[in-house]
Amino acid sequence: MRKKNFKITKKRQHILEVLKGTDEHLSAEDIYFILKRKNIKVGLATIYRTLDLFYQHGIVNKINVGDGTVRYEYVDRKRVHHHHLICIKCGKIMEYTDKKEEEFLKELTKRIKDRYGFTVLSHEIYLYGICNECREKEKS
Amino acid sequence: MRKKNFKITKKRQHILEVLKGTDEHLSAEDIYFILKRKNIKVGLATIYRTLDLFYQHGIVNKINVGDGTVRYEYVDRKRVHHHHLICIKCGKIMEYTDKKEEEFLKELTKRIKDRYGFTVLSHEIYLYGICNECREKEKS
């Protein structure tokens, strides 16, 4: 997995650490400011380049909820596969897991292959709606 | 559905027609050039504004496959609900439908509500992989 010509530098480690240490879905700019607050100076361009590198190597996932930025999350191989809930009121992104979904997707992949000749390699599911907090607020 | 202060102009009709007349998933720029080729001159800004208007009124869906643009598709109420297959080689976007998926999503919506208190209102599923044509090409 680790191609040659791929150096593990301090700055890259810092970026990875930020991603590992949060359950939020961060944009490049988010990471830039988080590091800045810790007095770690990394240029935005470097962050973009590093995130792309990580993505090419399967170290992070891209999340695209249509808010004008690409967000990233660390791929933790010890965790169950998950998907995302996006609140259309406050924009919060949450993760969910569902056992039956895994089974379903496995079957779906097979059906897609049979019907369309398309080989599914990965999937993204986004569920849009109203989160608990926003629903409570609306009541009042 | 049709709010007041919403005029049906020639240009808006042209834009809608383009969307109705294709099974591709078009960006604002795509639409701009398609109209241009037909000698119909509509400014890009107008297309963006119109697409947003259509979106607000549920006339079109947004598709976000992470290629740096937002794409749109006409919401045909006579068609079954569908989701998208995206080829990671050629970038082609295809649609698929799956009866069992509909059932599954209905159940999933209920489980999400029970477990997370999150009310699902809509969903997007993107399956990434290799399309038939690209797989054939790879063989050779």
Place this chain on the structure above:
DNA sequence: TTTCATGCAAAGGTTTTGCAGTCGC
């Protein structure tokens, strides 16, 4: 005739790129 729609150009926000300097191995 009043209100909304449009075009143009400018601005906005995010991401990428060129290049000179720096660091890791």
Place this chain on the structure above:
DNA sequence: GCGACTGCAAAACCTTTGCATGAAA
């Protein structure tokens, strides 16, 4: 020392906005 990494600033890109003009009801 060489090749890869970084920062900065500029550029590229997609999308939005302000404003004067034009079209629709």
